[in-house]
Structure formats: C-alpha cells, structure tokens
Amino acid sequence: MRTTVAEQTPEASPGSRGDLGPWLSMPRLWLVVVLGAIGVMELAQLPVAVDLAYHIRAGELIVGERALLRTDVFAWTTAGGPWLDQNWGAQVVLYGIWRLGGFPLVTVANALCTVAAWGLVAAACRTRTASLRLVAGSILAGYLAAAAAFSARPQMFSLLLFAAELYLLEAARTRPRVALAIPLLMPLWANLHGAFIVGLGLLAIELAVAVWRRDRPTAVRYVLVTAASIAGLLVNPWGARVLGYAVSFPANPVVTGIVSEWGPATLRQPTGITILAAIGVLVVALVRAPAPERATEQLLRMALLAALALWTIRAGAWFGLALPVALCALGRERPPRPAGSDRGAPLVSGLVLTALAVALAVATPPVGRALLPPRPELGAAPVAASDWLAANPQPGRMFNFQPWGSYLEFRLGPRVQVGFDSRIELPPADRWSRYRAVTAGRWDTERLLDGWGVDHVVTSQRGTPALVDALTVSRRWRRGRGVSEAHQDLDLAVGEHLGRDTGLAAVTTGHQDTEAEPLVHQRHHHQRLGPASRDSGQRAANPVGVLDQADTCPEQLAHHIAVVLDAHAPFSRGEADPA
Secondary structure (H helix, E strand, O other): OOOOHHHHOHHHOHHHHHHHOOOOOHHHHHHHHHHHHHHHHHHHOOOEHHHOHHHHHHHHHHHHHOOOOOEOOOEOOOOOOEOOOOOHHHHHHHHHHHHHHHHHHHHHHHHHHHHHHHHHHHHHHHOOOOOHHHHHHHHHHHHHHHHHHOOOOOHHHHHHHHHHHHHHHHHOOOOHHHHHHHHHHHHHHHOOOOOHHHHHHHHHHHHHHHHHOOOHHHHHHHHHHHHHHHHHHOOOOOOOHHHHHHHHOOOOHHHHHHOHHHOOOOOOOHHHHHHHHHHHHHHHHHHHOOOHHHHHHHHHHHHHHHHHHHHOHHHHHHHHHHHHHHHHHHOOOOOOOOHHHHOOOHHHHHHHHHHHHHHHHHHOHHHHHHHOOOOOOOEOOOHHHHHHHHHOOOOOEEEEOHHHHHHHHHHHOOOOOEOOOOOOOOOOHHHHHHHHHHHOOOOOHHHHHHHHOEEEEEEEOOOOHHHHHHHHHOOOOEEOOOOOHHHHHEEEEOOOOOOOOOOOOEEEEOOOOOOOOOOOOOOOOOOEOOOOOOOOOOOOOOOEEEEEOOOOOOOOOOOEEEEEOOOEOOOOOOOOOOO
16 A cells, blocks of 8 residues: 555655745645646636537526426427437536626636646545655646646536546545445436546446456445446436437547547647647656556556547547546655755745736636736627627528537527537438538539528638638629628628618728638637627627528528628637538
C-alpha cells in the first residue's frame, strides 16, 4: 500500500505549517495556478449555440408543460416521430441557469463544472503520489488533451460525474467502502447525458483486474457495485432503452460521417494531434515507469480510453481526464524535499495569486463586459436572421443551414419548425444525403427543395456559397428589392417580401471576415456576433440579404432565402473541419 500524501509531504506536517503557512509552498501554488488557468480558459470561451441553444428551449418546454418531450416538435423533417430525449435533466438545469442569468451565467456554470472536475482528478492523483508538482503537470497535460471537449452543453455534467467516479475508484484502493458510493451517481448520470456508458466501462476494468489478481473480496465488491450501477441507470423515464441509445449513438454512421467531433482522431485535426500527443506522453511514462505492473488497472483503463479517443474525437475528454491519474501512478516516487526548499518567496507567490484572481475576475462575463471591448454572449448564432424571421413570419416550410438549427429553435421553435438541427441521429441517412446535395448547390437543388415542399430557405453565405449562387441565378429566385451587395458590410439588412412596399432595415456597420466556415458539424463551429440587436441578451450578428422566388407560379407561396454573412470569427480552442 502506498504511503498517503499527508504522511509524505513536509508541508502537511505540524512542524512545517507554522513556517510555511497553509498556502505559500511552491508546489501548492503550481496546482492552484493550473486549476485557476483552466477556469480562466473556460470563462473566456464563448458558449456555442450549436449544441446548447435547443437544449435550453427544450428545458423551457419541459418546465412549462410539466411533461417530457417524447416526440419531436422542433423539425418538420422528423416532426411527430419518437424522440428519446435522454438529456432532459440537463436541459431543465441549463434552462434554469439561463433563466437566472442568461448565457453569461451558463458560461460561469460551465467553468465551475470544469474546474470542479479537474479538482476531483487532482484529488485522485493525490492518492497516487505525494508530488504536487507531478500532479500539477499531469493535470495540465490532461487538460490540453481534452480542452476542446469542455464547453457549455449537457456533456459538462457528464465530465463532472466521470471525474467523481474516477476519484471514488482511486480512493477505494485504500478505503474499499468508498466504491459503494458509485451507484449513487448513476441515476443522476442517466438523466443528464449518455456518457454513463463510459462509467460502466471503468467498473468493468476494475472487476477484470480483481479477477486477474485473484482478489476475491475486491471482485465481489465490484460485481455488486456494477450490478447496483446498472440498476441505478434504469431509474429514468425510458428504462433500459437509454442503454441501447448510449451504445448506438457513437456507432451511428450518419453521426460519425457528419459531425466532425464524432469522427476518428487524425493528424489533420488539431484535436486529433493533441490526443495523439497525449497518448505519446503516456507511452513515454510507461517506458520510464519503474514498476508498471503495479498499475495494471491504470494501463487497462487507459488502453480502453485511448481506443475510444482514436475511434471518436469526442472520447478524448475521457482519456484526458484519466491521463493525470495514470501519469501519477506510473511516476517515480522521490524522497520528500526539505520544507525550506519549497517555501518560495511569499511576495512572489502573493503577486501570482493576485494576478490569477484578477484574470478570473476579468474573464467572468459581467466584469469582462464592463472592462473589455464588446463581445457576443453566444457563438454560431444567426441572431440577425432570427430577428428578421421573428419580425416577418414566413409561411410554410423552412430549409436551413444545419448549424443554425439549434439557435433558430431557441428563438422561434416550436411554432416555427426548422428542417435540420443538431440532433443528427433523428433524420434517416437519405435525408442527410439530400441536405448535403442542396447545400452543395447540386444541379437538382430546386427539384429537391420542391420535393420537400420548402417555402423559404435560411442559410449562410460562407457556409453554403454554391446554394446561394444557385438560387441567385435561378429564374424562380431573385434578390429582394432594396438589398444590394453593399449590405454585406451591415450587421443587419432585411429585404422586403415580394409584392410588398415595406422596405429594408439596416443597423450599425460591422466587419466582414473572410475565414471559411464549415458545412456541418456539432461542437467546434464558432461565429462572432456583431454589436446591437433587439434580442434581449444578444447582439445582432450578421448581414441579412433576402432572395425571393419570382412570381412565376401564382399558385405557390412566395419563397424567401435569408443569407446571413459572418461579421466576425471569435477566439476558439477547437477546430472547424468540414464534415
């Protein structure tokens, strides 16, 4: 059995506390700085509408109707069909947070969940090593490997629960009864996010190692814990169906083919590079480990998580969270350093802590909004298009740029139904094939739109240039009167309906960004919004041009296309790869 941290670290001994004080040792300062820097990074990150906005709207509907959403009400392509809304608990929580403080409070909540998760990982590392330097370095390596996965969406609760399970598993090596708390996490997990299946995988590894070591008491304990955990997962509105959903989702070829973060890790993607680099760090630690056989459970755990991370980028989050514990378990034990060598300079330590506190305060949205240049509260949100559609309701079916579906649902749904949104798993593969044909401006684009009975199209100039060009040159579509190329320099420009005399509106000059925008993806699509809007808590984003179908078919409804150009592109740690 390893010696506990309290027994090894000189700063924890009674004699040394009087000299050093509780905070000013350099190893503790390193750990605090790493966790604080993670908090700053998360506070500085914009929440992204793609995998957040529709969840808040769904939570609002659940609370308002006091009933779960069991059929789809958001998209006409799947309306009325069954929807296993496994994230319903997270949706209610996110709606409550948003209702209290808008998207800035959602940003703060995500930062708190992230720092808490890495704090639990640090506590798990402390059961493996007395070196706070090693803990701090390992936490930093793990965060860099998994940073792209930490964002405001239901998964933020899953990451926290995974870290909690990781800590309980490590603590149970010296206090076996601690493992009995793991099943208590599962009912909560099953109603928040589908990654609970990874938690079951961790339990299966602990059981397999206990059997291999012929440790009967541990094996029996984990049989009971695993059985109780599975039973806990069944405490949800859909029962055993959530297990099938959690297993089938990452294996769905439509999802993995369209959503970049569900695809495999490759060297062509920044996130893939960080995952492969983290695997390399683990291999080096394994080669240098004095007794790797003593950490069999860590090796099996990391082998499983590495395989998942290579299979799908999104699983890199679990690999990154587990990496620090493995590195600490494989690290060489060093004799405790003399207390005086870690004392540091109190003045320097105080200045570092002060700078960290200032950075956290400035990164917090309310303070940052007052001190820093204006920035939006939400990324990848077509605010201008939504403003125009809210003020000018359109009849019939909408065809929309898929990454905008979530925000359009947040603003307009379910009264206005989109065609495609972030729930990639719901429409069948053939509908996604036709969607991609339309957005690519294929020769039969208009025939496909007519086949769907589409009455208006809301899309991105940069994201779907071929579609915009095809409709612009079509005899059946024309640019609305009063809308010209000059409006590409405006944050909002609205063209009139065909046959109406009401003109256009334009506000506040913005800036155009030439960076290419991806076609379809779930997490790593970002877009900066512009300065002013009628939308409470948001800012108008992008220029809007309106193309109207020429009145060649009086029996048909007029068609309209709102083309929203991106004004800015915000800071983002993630990549934006075409699907």
